[in-house]
Amino acid sequence: MIKGRQRFLGALLLLACCPTAGAKxxxxxxxxxxxxxxxxxxxxxxxxxxxxxxxxxxxxxxxxxxxxxxxxxxxxxxxxxxxxxxxxxxxxxxxxxxxxxxxxxSTITSMYSLKNRPDIQLKTLEDAKKLVTAVTKDDITHHYLLKHGFKEGEQLYLLESVTTMLNVLQGRKDIDLVLINDTILKYRALESGVPLEALQKQMEVTDLPxxxxxxxxxxxxxxxxxxxxxxxxxxxxxxxxxxxxxxxxxxxx
CATH class of the missing domain: 3.40.190.10 (Periplasmic binding protein-like II)
Structure with a gap:
């Protein structure tokens, strides 16, 4: 009886000290x-x-x-x-x-275009509303632009994944800009085969770190x-x- 009680108390102690033991x-x-x-x-x-x-x-x-x-x-x-x-x-x-x-x-976010688009010269976020920007769906960049009056299907082109973002920018004439993390950009360029030299930073979005x-x-x-x-x-x-x-x-x- 005593040994049984000791085993029971030991099991309780194990659960108390190790709450994640066996947890999903x-x-x-x-x-x-x-x-x-x-x-x-x-x-x-x-x-x-x-x-x-x-x-x-x-x-x-x-x-x-x-x-x-x-x-x-x-x-x-x-x-x-x-x-x-x-x-x-x-x-x-x-x-x-x-x-x-x-x-x-923490890192910086910027608007980028292709360098062979001299017609694009951004000074403010309002300038970007005259163009189409590709962003990842439900990314902070998507929510940020919605908050600032950009509309899906008009000024915003939504991607399920950031993986194809630069290919879309290079391959589709109806996409003018991407909004992307500066650190991530070079990796996306490497993976997509789009050379960094082909891209032009238009402006940093200073209120979107x-x-x-x-x-x-x-x-x-x-x-x-x-x-x-x-x-x-x-x-x-x-x-x-x-x-x-x-x-x-x-x-x-």
């Missing part, structure tokens, strides 16, 4: 977005992926990363329990839609989100976050 892995959704997250045959790598992996590992939370088109990842995270997403930009409109774990990176974050759905356990926040902050305070940045420094320029 958290779904962590993302898109192929070099150099932040890179989908390869051997798995997902990249600067942000490395940070996210270490954040979950330090927190002791099981996880599973899935790569898919951004719009699908975004919509799934809005709807599903115990689901997180990265690298997602934070905006005033998005703030109440997710539980925000913390920032992973891309602050990439790890975030989770509103129905994800608050205990899990709190642990992830603590873990990410620990990663930064210990200097390991800076070491990860240093390891990717040449690719984050």
């Amino acid at each position: 892995p958290i779904k962590v959704l993302t898109e192929h977005l070099p150099p932040y997250q890179i989908d390869t045959r051997s798995g997902v790598s990249g600067f942000a992926t490395e940070v996210v992996r270490r954040t979950f590992e330090i927190a002791g939370i099981p996880y599973q990363i899935e790569v898919q088109d951004w719009s699908r990842a975004y919509q799934r995270t809005l709807r599903q329990t115990n689901t997180c997403i990265y690298s997602i930009s934070k905006s005033t409109e998005r703030t109440p839609l997710f539980q925000w774990v913390g920032a992973l990176a 891309l602050d990439f974050h790890l975030a989770c759905s509103l129905t994800t356990s608050t205990d899990i989100v709190t642990k992830l926040k603590t873990s990410l902050q620990q990663l930064k305070d210990s200097g390991e976050f800076s070491q990860i940045i240093a390891g990717w420094a040449d690719k984050l320029k």
Whole structure:
């Protein structure tokens, strides 16, 4: 009887100290977005992926990363329990839609055209409304331009994935501009076969810095989100976050 009670108390203690033991892995959704997250045959790598992996590992939370088109990842995270997403930009409109774990990176966003389009000379965002800009559906750039009066099917051409963005710009005469992260641009150019020299930066969108974050759905356990926040902050305070940045420094320029 005593031994049975001891085993029972031991099991309770194990559950109390190890709440994630045997727990179903958290779904962590993302898109192929070099150099932040890179989908390869051997798995997902990249600067942000490395940070996210270490954040979950330090927190002791099981996880599973899935790569898919951004719009699908975004919509799934809005709807599903115990689901997180990265690298997602934070905006005033998005703030109440997710539980925000913390920032992973920050970069600049710009409007680009082909260099062989001397007819395009942007000085303000209003100038771009006379043209057609390609953006990824449900990306922060899509939501930003909608907020500033751009209309889908008129001034906006929506893509399911950023992968084909530069090919669309080069191959379709009815697409004039793309709005894209400056760091990502060189990787998209390499993957698409569109040379960087063929592109012209028209203007930086100064009020649209891309602050990439790890975030989770509103129905994800608050205990899990709190642990992830603590873990990410620990990663930064210990200097390991800076070491990860240093390891990717040449690719984050």
